[in-house]
Amino acid sequence: MARSHTVIDQIETFAAHNYHPLPVVIESAQGVWMTDVDGRRYMDFLSAYSAMNFGHNHPVLVEAAVAQLHKVCLTSRAFYASAFGPFAQDLCELLGMDMMLPMNTGAEAVETAIKLARKWGYQVKGVAPDAAEIVGMQDNFHGRTTTIISLSNDDSARADFGPYTPGLTSVPFGDVDALRAAITPNTVAVLLEPIQGEAGVILPPEGFLAEVRRLTRERNVLMIVDEIQTGMARTGTTLYCDQVGVEPDLVLLGKALGGGIVPVSAVVGTRDVLGLIQPGQHGSTFGGNPLASAVGSAVIALLHTGEMQQRAVERGAQLRAALEPLVGHGVTEVRTAGLWAGVDIDPAAGTGREVSERLLERGLLVKDTHVQTIRIAPPLVITEGELEWAMVQLAEVVESLRS
Structure with a gap:
């Protein structure tokens, strides 16, 4: 963790504070997975705000x-x-x-x-x-x-x-x-x-x-x-x-x-x-x-080739099917379009930032917006099994906050 803290201190000291990042320092990435400076792996569920549609290092x-x-x-x-x-x-x-x-x-x-x-x-x-x-x-x-x-x-x-x-x-x-x-x-x-x-x-x-x-x-x-x-x-x-x-x-x-x-x-x-x-x-x-x-x-x-578009359709349907049951159980609304979603967290359960931080602890990287919303946009190369794992993490975090 020492190296992670050093890098965060450097950024917070010498770079203007125009962002509020989650406390993770990424060193490498491949496909849907990112690895921090301490060797821990995380699934990228943000894709750099959809800049990484095709995954890291395609x-x-x-x-x-x-x-x-x-x-x-x-x-x-x-x-x-x-x-x-x-x-x-x-x-x-x-x-x-x-x-x-x-x-x-x-x-x-x-x-x-x-x-x-x-x-x-x-x-x-x-x-x-x-x-x-x-x-x-x-x-x-x-x-x-x-x-x-x-x-x-x-x-x-x-x-x-x-x-x-x-x-x-x-x-x-x-x-x-x-x-x-x-x-x-x-x-x-x-x-x-x-x-x-x-x-x-x-x-x-x-x-x-x-x-x-x-x-x-x-x-x-x-x-x-x-x-x-x-x-x-x-x-x-x-x-x-x-x-x-x-x-x-x-x-x-x-x-x-x-x-x-x-x-x-x-x-x-x-x-x-x-x-x-x-x-x-x-x-x-x-x-x-x-x-x-x-x-x-x-x-x-x-x-x-049309492969990426089809992936967004297929994995998007899986994403929607996993998110909809959360409405009324720590989530107030979900909105999806292909492999992209906005998830509104019930204020009684917590904030979008709190959900993002809990997911970070489990190895899943998302980012909040407008206090109560988290955005989901994994790389389009994500597999069915990887997406299923991610949805389990989200459901369990939301449930834990409700409790």
């Missing part, structure tokens, strides 16, 4: 990364890179879209989409200069940059970080009437997560996304869907939008697109929007770098 992804490491990792977009062309084509063809713009983090993808929507509004829709408006959803999570928090109603993300960016407003998630009322002639886009992840895996009301698509087309407004957490097979299809038959103008990807090896994000969409960007108007030194491109293409190859 051999196909590692092989692609190592091969590219021996060639070239970074050229900047000042030159063409041989790995970037196939990645751009692979991603567009996977999603059936025209063009992509690569960045690194999810927040960068969101910032890029905001710029693209505004540019489209001024050059195509004819909105007056500096008057563009974007409507988002309350309780969203798109990142924590100064622009993005201007669209947030989370005090922990907003407090003491103003002044906020104008032209951004939000309405209740799932409320079509409120959205209709919020759209004005100056509205250029509606930005939303199809399922709100940070909020606790909040699913949209039936038909909501289709109605947003109908409404945005009717009002000549872009529909931008943040699939940074829902995408890459997490919910049982490559994108969650695939399940509801919705085709947005722009899709935002990140997290699992980099296979848990390198940060990779992208805005993918129609040529009518992405074709507006000209040299010098947006960019990133690392966006679309050869290493990221090689890993991204390997991720796309995994998705083309």
